[in-house]
Amino acid sequence: MKRENRTIHVSLVVVGGGPAGLAAAIRCREQGIEDLLILERGPRLGGILRQCVHSGFGVHKFNEELTGPEYADRYIDRVRELGIPYRCDTMVTDISADHVVTCVSEEHGLTRIKAGAVILAMGCRERSRGAVRIPGTRPAGVYTAGTAQLFVNLKGYMPGKRVVVLGSGDIGLIMARRMRLEGAEVKAVLELMPYSGGLKRNIVQCLEDFDIPLLLSHTVTEIHGENRLTGVTIARVDENLRPIEETKEFIDCDTLLLSVGLIPENELARAAGVELDPVTGGAVVDEHRETSVGGIFSCGNVLHVHDLVDYVSEEAEIAGESAALYLKGELPRRQTVAARAGNGVRYVVPQRISGGGEELRLFFRPDQVCRGAMISVSSGGELLRVRNRRIVTPGEMESIVLKEEELRRVHGDITIEVGLKS
Amino acid sequence: MKETRQITCIRCPMGCLLTVELTDGAVTKVEGNLCRRGEEYAKMECVHPTRMLTTTVRVSNGAPLPVRSREPLPKDAVFHCMEVLKGVVVTAPVAAGSVIVADICGTGVDMIASTSA
CATH class of the missing domain: 2.60.40 (Immunoglobulin-like)
Known part of the structure; x- marks a missing residue:
């Protein structure tokens, strides 16, 4: 194992090799910044797109309906073409306000990188059962929708056979269809709000196509089962989103998928002293996507949750371009409102x-x-x-x-x- | 023979609820749409509904390979195609875009690799 217990110097560090990080790095390089480095926690570039095998990506950006891996590959190919260096299996553990990025990996050990500028592109993680506080036992069979997606699409495992999905955001809808296509029975998709948070296209093509019921103003009030999930109690909610006792009903299932929201992963931003917006959970930025800490930029789902990756790429291009201007000392400094x-x-x-x-x-x-x-x-x-x-x-x-x-x-x-x- | 069907237009977030009148399988009237795109959608969806099919196939020496239909295929062939794809095992290396199953279930549509393996 090579130990790199020292500080290296680069112009730009991009934290995250998903769609935001890739597009930001590409744009920055195209603007003439030569020594940049992408740090990716996962084993490969591409981020969450790697497990999004469904299509619908790129309609806005490329005027084509691509799958997640195809969309990612366009950017990964460009990164390789431009010879942009990247390190996978690398976890960033700290970023300081003066742009020192600390990371660890098996290959390089602990590395400190002093960067001219930093682009934050860490994406989101999913809200879990704990975040929505569903009462009941703690059996196996309760997963976030994204975890189930990873099992099915990247590992080839089916997490269960009889499924209830809580949350009608796009990931929940996509996973309802995915589980059905793979032979599972999808009993229902429940949505706490009186409307779905997902795209209309997904409601029609993921639920209506397969006669999967969408129960609006419904939630899970209890989880049952000792070792494995045996079922959930569901109920309709009133206008204050409180479950109505008389509407409680048991649904037999062995799998509960949670699609109950995403949280921008901003622990590193916080460590660097970046001001966060309590509503988005992301950094407060100006139009250059520069955060409250000079030379630290933010883009993609770590800045705010996007519905379409196309807009992530566009936002990342702004951040990449701004970082290049910053490094050349050309980023305009004006009073802001x-x-x-x-x-x-x-x-x-x-x-x-x-x-x-x-x-x-x-x-x-x-x-x-x-x-x-x-x-x-x-x-x-x-x-x-x-x-x-x-x-x-x-x-x-x-x-x-x-x-x-x-x-x-x-x-x-x-x-x-x-x-x-x- | 006359038949009436209700479908949701997915051309924009408005999601107009369309009432479609069919005579002998042909669309003769569309109601409920706010724009022309609704009418086009109703005609396509009621006469020849198609869907992109995306899934994964097994790889004998690696992680599952994402695959897609090259273009949308008939909606009612989806589960039949899934059955066929369940039996498919490929061996890496596979190049992105290579044909995994040609003319799947006689639909005239190829299933291709979404990425390389």
């Missing part, structure tokens, strides 16, 4: 903008389903832009572009609101 979520909006990214530049796309997530919606952007009390949308839903991220002349009218904090079209 806050971009805030107003009525009907859960969060806005970027959270801070300087208002310079030609145009700027603000991403935001509506906080409820709204048909006949009016999106308005205002600054310092003045209305900058209004856009009507037939429908907005929390399951699909929205964005709005501010043009140069609108940016010139920015005087004070920006607020995005979603209301009913009058």
